[in-house]
Amino acid sequence: MAxxxxxxxxxxxxxxxxxxxxxxxxxxxxxxxxxxxxxxxxWNFGSLAGFMLVVMIVTGIxxxxxxxxHADHAFASVERIMRDVNYGWLIRYIHMNGGSMFFIVVYxxxxxxxYYGSYKAPRELLWWLGLVILVLMMATxxxxxxxxxxxxxxxxxxVITNLFSAVPFFGEHIVTWLWGGFSVDNPTLNRFFSLHYxxxxxxxxxxxxxxxxxxxxxSNNPLGIDIKGPQDTIPFHPYYTVKDMYGxxxxxxxxxxxxxxxxxxxxxxxxxxxxxxLQTPPHIVPEWYFxxxxxxxxxxxxxxxxxxxxxxxxxxxxLTPWLDTSRVRSARYRPVYKWLFWVFVICCIALGWAGAKxxxxxxxxxxxxxxxxxxxxxxxxxxLVGWFERPLPVxxxxxxxxxxxxxMEKA
Amino acid sequence: MRAPARTLMAVxxxxxxxxxxxxxxxxxxxxxHWSFSGFxxxxxxxxxxxxxxxxxxxCASCHxxxxxxxxxxxxxxxNEEEVKAIAAGVEVPDLNDExxxxxxxxxxxxxxxxxxxxxxxxxxxxxxAFPVDLTLVTKAREGGPDYVYAVLTGYKDAPSGFQxxxxxxxxxxxxxxxxxxxPPLSDDQVTFADxxxxxxxxxxxxxxxxxxxxxxxxxxxxxAMGIKVILFLIVLSGLLYAxxxxxxxxxx
Numbered sequence: 081m082a083x084x085x086x087x088x089x090x091x092x093x094x095x096x097x098x099x100x101x102x103x104x105x106x107x108x109x110x111x112x113x114x115x116x117x118x119x120x121x122x123w124n125f126g127s128l129a130g131f132m133l134v135v136m137i138v139t140g141i142x143x144x145x146x147x148x149x150h151a152d153h154a155f156a157s158v159e160r161i162m163r164d165v166n167y168g169w170l171i172r173y174i175h176m177n178g179g180s181m182f183f184i185v186v187y188x189x190x191x192x193x194x195y196y197g198s199y200k201a202p203r204e205l206l207w208w209l210g211l212v213i214l215v216l217m218m219a220t221x222x223x224x225x226x227x228x229x230x231x232x233x234x235x236x237x238x239v240i241t242n243l244f245s246a247v248p249f250f251g252e253h254i255v256t257w258l259w260g261g262f263s264v265d266n267p268t269l270n271r272f273f274s275l276h277y278x279x280x281x282x283x284x285x286x287x288x289x290x291x292x293x294x295x296x297x298x299s300n301n302p303l304g305i306d307i308k309g310p311q312d313t314i315p316f317h318p319y320y321t322v323k324d325m326y327g328x329x330x331x332x333x334x335x336x337x338x339x340x341x342x343x344x345x346x347x348x349x350x351x352x353x354x355x356x357x358l359q360t361p362p363h364i365v366p367e368w369y370f371x372x373x374x375x376x377x378x379x380x381x382x383x384x385x386x387x388x389x390x391x392x393x394x395x396x397x398x399l400t401p402w403l404d405t406s407r408v409r410s411a412r413y414r415p416v417y418k419w420l421f422w423v424f425v426i427c428c429i430a431l432g433w434a435g436a437k438x439x440x441x442x443x444x445x446x447x448x449x450x451x452x453x454x455x456x457x458x459x460x461x462x463x464l465v466g467w468f469e470r471p472l473p474v475x476x477x478x479x480x481x482x483x484x485x486x487x488m489e490k491a
Numbered sequence: 492m493r494a495p496a497r498t499l500m501a502v503x504x505x506x507x508x509x510x511x512x513x514x515x516x517x518x519x520x521x522x523x524h525w526s527f528s529g530f531x532x533x534x535x536x537x538x539x540x541x542x543x544x545x546x547x548x549x550c551a552s553c554h555x556x557x558x559x560x561x562x563x564x565x566x567x568x569x570n571e572e573e574v575k576a577i578a579a580g581v582e583v584p585d586l587n588d589e590x591x592x593x594x595x596x597x598x599x600x601x602x603x604x605x606x607x608x609x610x611x612x613x614x615x616x617x618x619x620a621f622p623v624d625l626t627l628v629t630k631a632r633e634g635g636p637d638y639v640y641a642v643l644t645g646y647k648d649a650p651s652g653f654q655x656x657x658x659x660x661x662x663x664x665x666x667x668x669x670x671x672x673x674p675p676l677s678d679d680q681v682t683f684a685d686x687x688x689x690x691x692x693x694x695x696x697x698x699x700x701x702x703x704x705x706x707x708x709x710x711x712x713x714x715a716m717g718i719k720v721i722l723f724l725i726v727l728s729g730l731l732y733a734x735x736x737x738x739x740x741x742x743x
Contacts, residue, residue, distance in 0.1 A: 337721070
């Protein structure tokens with residue numbers, strides 16, 4: 081390690097680095113990291129997700145300075161933030177819409193991984209860590225939505241925590257334990273606030289592992305082939321630092337349109353009515369990013385099976401490295417899977433649409449057909465297509481197609 | 492193939508039949524033109540001040556606005572003296588130095604005084620119904636300001652055959668059509684200082700403008716900042732794109 085410290089001119093930096101190599105680690109991981117030269121803009125969404133985590137933690141810490149986690153005061157304290165705290169409305173709207181932005185970015189990041197086979201060997205652990213982050217994000221977002229203590233906060237919390245009552249034998253006890261009482265009440269709000277503050281830091285730790293695994297196996301790329309040598313890669317800095325910064329700027333335009341001009345578009349108006357345990361809203365709907373899972377839950381008439389299917393719809397992704405039997409990673413060279421991928425995307429969107437509607441008529445049928453297809457795609461079609469599909473010839477190396485596309489290449 | 496297709500068709504027909512039935516149940520509130528909508532929207536101060544007058548003289552006898560303070564009214568163009576006078580015109584519960592409950596004239600720093608001390612008192616005085624707090628009402632209803640305007644102007648005689656519960660009123664836009672609140676507005680109910688004719692639609696429009704400000708007092712600052720932020724981000728994106736192209740020139 082000491083030898084890498086030699087690259088620093090500054091004596092102090094060198095002195096520190098010889099004892100604790102933070103500077104050389106940063107140099108390796110943040111600047112030299114050999115990255116495939118052919119990453120498309122779909123690869124921007126990883127850094128965007130990291131950016132969103134920072135935005136959420138920073139705005140969240142400021143909000144927590146002004147928020148009161150008590151059933152009698154939470155709603156009013158949020159209104160105080162909106163009205164009397166300097167730029168409180170800005171911080172809250174950044175945080176509130178930030179949740180949606182985080183999920184948009186992470187879902188695109190995951191679909192990119194699915195399309196280009198980024199979960200396949202040797203990146204199984206990288207994929208798993210990403211899924212752990214997703215599950216933690218969902219728990220965090222769910223508990224965060226409870227904090228303003230509006231009608232949908234309260235009833236959403238009631239419905240979702242009640243799902244655990246489907247557990248045979250201990251169900252009711254688990255629910256009472258989660259609530260800290262016999263209904264969703266002040267103790268529930270208190271613990272949700274505590275955990276909502278804790279989990280983002282757990283996410284940050286798993287993100288660290290996720291990046292560590294990434295830097296060990298190196299990034300996948302649109303061709304889905306391995307890095308063969310230095311001609312296939314470019315250093316992360318300045319190439320991808322500048323590309324990621326450009327991505328963040330463009331993404332911020334999209335984000336700002338919501339924050340400044342449609343801050344409540346993605347939320348439910350009912351959540352501006354204070355929580356009332358005696359009055360159930362006509363439609364209890366979760367935030368949009370949970371709608372596909374909500375559709376799966378309600379598509380199945382049996383509560384326990386519905387809950388299993390809902391959690392299974394996420395946990396099943398832990399198995400995709402093995403459910404996908406194709407030797408080829410990138411869907412670019414998989415003529416059949418490529419189409420199935422888009423059908424699966426449409427299936428997820430249709431489930432989301434159905435999740436927003438009351439479970440009756442057309443919406444219920446869309447939810448049922450969508451649920452069946454969702455699992456059919458992941459459990460049956462993925463392995464079968466991998467066996468029967470004839471992939472197109474894959475390029476020999478990353479550098480070959482990149483360079484041959486432009487014969488006049490410079491050194 | 493046939494059976495699912497037939498099922499789908501049946502479902503489609505059922506849905507098609509259900510939609511108009513639902514539409515008759517609660518018509519979609521008509522879109523109104525609001526001064527505060529759009530990218531450059533601002534609150535029409537004169538309308539909002541008239542709306543405040545309607546609230547004060549009509550709504551405030553039953554509806555609280557507990558998240559507003561009198562000092563907030565300065566944002567509607569009332570000067571300091573006017574705000575003080577408005578606040579002083581209201582009796583506010585407080586404790587005196589002996590710890591006894593007293594009423595005193597309001598101050599600008601006070602929250603809007605609520606007409607009832609608690610929900611039970613409000614229900615007792617209103618035939619069991621609870622007049623909702625109005626601070627957030629335009630934000631807390633599907634359809635927002637359009638919906639609130641539609642309810643305020645949506646009172647009609649109940650169609651024949653409609654079973655109206657005792658003490659309830661028929662309203663075209665209220666869910667279930669039965670609303671405990673009697674028609675709150677009538678022509679020339681208030682006298683506007685600026686000689687605007689106080690028709691029901693006029694009062695409703697002004698009131699909803701005031702309520703929308705109360706729900707989103709930050710709206711003007713938000714949109715003004717948003718324009719600047721987005722213009723800045725467009726320029727920043729352009730610059731970063733140019734830098735990206737330059738850095739990547741030797742790779743492509």
